[in-house]
Amino acid sequence: MQGVAVPVSLVAGNSIIHRLNPIAKLAWVVVVLVIAFMTRNPLFLLALAVVGLVLVTAAGIWRSFSRVMLILLPIGTSLIVFQAVAPAFPRPWTPITTFGPFTIYQEGIYSGLSLLSRAVSMTVFALVMIMTTHPSDLFTSLKRLRVPYVLNFMLAMTLQLIPVLQREIGVVMSAQKSRGMKSTGFGAVLPSFVPVFAGAIERVQQLSISLESRAFGSSGIKTSYRQVSVRPFDWLIGAMAVAFLIACIAIFLTNNFLDMSRTLVIPAELSLILVGLSALGFVGFVGSAIWLIVRA
């Protein structure tokens, strides 16, 4: 029963991050997204992620946040391992050392770290926004920015449906366990996800009927019972996001996008430790997945 669902939804709180206007937070998410795709410099991207972690601390959402970030573990470890031996990078590659039968390349380590730090930095900022913003507040704020009502509604509903589906998965897993289902891995997919998706489709059908019956799509000014104020501080944070983006673009354009793929020398020992630990984590994850399948 416990620990089935990962809570990717609002974590109630009253921190400074919680109180910040949703648009200011969204601005930072978009800025980080743009920056993360403009540079491949892992140090810069990791620094961004660290800033994000400071925000996580300020928001007091570490518990829920870390559970979600665990999902990145197999992705991150596989990125390092596969990129190290087969870089997604133009040749020539510079060999650093060997790891069993495999050669580890400098560009591979660089590329793996780039992809990982890019994913982490974007995810951290996105989670800070999702976990500290009430979906209705985001809805109301986007409406002020004249985002089309239907698009706005779709975004808000998607965010609101995540916790609903998580609860549903928990209930369905309990129901199937009560029927003796021993699988917890892939063996549990069919008995658990058919009811969840069938229920989701049914819910969406009912929702669409309910919306139409309450005049969804009619013209006129839409109001909201939740009022979101924009304080000078919110403007400041939003402006800082824009300023940061402009500054980063300027730095990138004048410094070859901080590309260090050919200049950053990664010591062989450090590479081995990094790849070894990643391989261990990845094999551990794959092994436990296989064990769960076999046990099912």
Add this chain to the structure above:
Amino acid sequence: MTATATGPSGGPTIPRADAVFTGGPAMPRQGAVEVEHLTHVYPSGKVLALEDVSVSIGHGEIVGVVGQNGSGKTTFSKHLNGLLKPTSGRVVVNGIDTAGKRVQELAAHVGYVFQNPNHQLFATTVQADLAFGPQNLGLPEDEVQARVERAIEFFGLQHVRELHPYRISFPMRKLVGIAGIYTMQPAIFVLDEPTTGQDHVTTQVINTLIRRLRDEGATVVCVSHDMPLLADVVDRLLVMWNAHLIADASPREVFSNTEVMARTKLEPPQVTSISMQLGRRPALSVDDLATDLESNLTSVGVA
């Protein structure tokens, strides 16, 4: 138990309930379910959902669990098959302490029928879905088939056995949901709101099925708001109020206890209210009231 814990609805700390109302003299019971000083506090928000609940349910008994929303009914019932573990206290089902057992291990002993059948149906045909439980128990295929056939006959599912569960009506799905547990032949059935959203005919079918389950030797724990059903079918009612068990007595005794009814804001079945207003013993069904009135008329020489 926990001084800082709040009530189920997040309200202030709940005062201890008075002694449990047990009606007449207690009958010696051979425990299918033994609950001793069960307390449960949900970790998120430290919500006290059950406090010091003790109850014994005998083999072959039909027991109803009633109370307002948030009183602890579902939390109590989820302890019976190990979906929840006691914060303190002990739950023993069919001689097995649930504390160290997984839900899957207890499934052979306690069958839990969820309120919404859609939460458990997934196979492409009704009969394949019925086979899911016994297959999980590791039974040989011929035994699985025998149980599926028995369940189809018991629940009258012959005409839908080849159909997809999502293509049959909701009341029929409810029956398939119960049948999916029946094929596992547990000693104890826990039914969560079995008649919610059901028409009168299906409610009567479920009423009959509960009796037949008992006739086959099963113990049935029925969590419900359906007072006429409970009045008609259960031997005992457990009344929950603000995380406490405040009454454990026959339906007749519970319905006639004005203090319990007032505190829990439960309404007895209409026929029970009418019989009490007539100054008769609390009737549990129209037939019961008719019989009582008939005997009264006979005794005064009118009939």
